Amino acid sequence: MVCMKFPTSPDILPPRGHPAKRQSIIDAAAAVFCREGFAGANIDLVAAEAGVSRQTVYNHHGDKEKLFAAVVADITERCNARAFTVLSTFPDNPEDLEADLTVFAMRLNKGCIWGRDGRFLAKLIHAEGERHPELFETWRREGPGRVWSALAARFARLAFAGHLDIDDPDLAARQFLALVNVDLHIPWLFGETLSEEEQSASAARAVRTFLRAYGRKCEAAADALEEAHQA
Amino acid sequence: MVCMKFPTSPDILPPRGHPAKRQSIIDAAAAVFCREGFAGANIDLVAAEAGVSRQTVYNHHGDKEKLFAAVVADITERCNARAFTVLSTFPDNPEDLEADLTVFAMRLNKGCIWGRDGRFLAKLIHAEGERHPELFETWRREGPGRVWSALAARFARLAFAGHLDIDDPDLAARQFLALVNVDLHIPWLFGETLSEEEQSASAARAVRTFLRAYGRKCEAAADALEEAHQA
């Protein structure tokens, strides 16, 4: 075997050393940056948490700022990938639309918002988004941009199939995500966790409201007439 | 006049020196803490931004952590006060419910979320909420707790008066706030501003969806029937 491991891209410098070590540094750095903020993060702490010497951190990433940028890029990528994975489980042919959407909403929460990467990314954006917006341009373009469109497309298809009554699928997608987050936001801020039941109940409430707004009007009318008859 | 300026509460140490200077220090500290985070904030910079010598900062607040706590307390109070001010403009006797709620939503945004204090408080919570939750206990109790209840009470009254159809007013209030924020969140993260028209359009979209979910069912039914007839 020849020693040229990266024959195709000699300009993109190959990650020197063990990729595993490189990744463990990024993971540790992500945790530390999120806990302490950029200024408060300590390279020694990152090294210790990664089980690596400080010099190795510098060897791999050269600089605190470069390390931060690498962390952002890494988490952005993982987060977007996960978002699309969850999105691929959207109920395109729902049996019970309300139940299926509720399960989907829970997956969305657990996978993207409540998960480790989601928390990290959100904290990083809040902390440094205003100061270094260029670091998050990729996220904005590939993240919300594409995810919202994709989700909107799914809703549009449901509407076309007669399961929903939607004027503006993009708006519906954004509002769906917002509703799904309603009860999770405050506990999220303080690092608290919700039990499975609470999460599920919250998702159910969000979906119920969403369907009240975007469910087929015929059904809503039928419900209303039925109630009116009973009254 | 006797020299006892604070006869009722001798234990709560009176703010020494000019209150104006004290406030300007807190304002400057708030700005710096929000920009740079707690660890990155520099007392010299706070002093300079407040137009005060560094020693004066220490005289007034003793310590970086105490200064931070004072900032949090101050902003919390102002933010909550403003929230209740806006809340007092809730349309209790709406002429045009949709229009009135839209205007109310815009006031809410401009006053509480988009305003200086709101931004500051949110950033502080995001940055330090997980590490120092005790600092924000007051906010949680007096802020979301009371504001949500108050808003829920207003919605309940509207429902009682026959303008809305709401099962759970607390939930409706939380969802209203979430919907109102949908389009503002991302630009907010990066310090961007929305034009008056965009804000107003966003509020209108939020209110329209809210009313589709919580408007009187009779109206929804009437709409549906009308459409059915036309079809």
Add this chain to the structure above:
DNA sequence: GACGAATTAGACAAGAATGTCTAAAAAATT
């Protein structure tokens, strides 16, 4: 086993920030 690359521990200089102290200046009060 031998070679080269990667890693480690630790020392090190340079810079920055906190919090204290002092003497002089400014402001307010009487």
Add this chain to the structure above:
DNA sequence: AATTTTTTAGACATTCTTGTCTAATTCGTC
């Protein structure tokens, strides 16, 4: 005007952090 309080500028010791350098050591590969 005299006095007391507050503010100021600057020096200062201390601590912490970054980023570099070096020599020793480990690891992977041939």
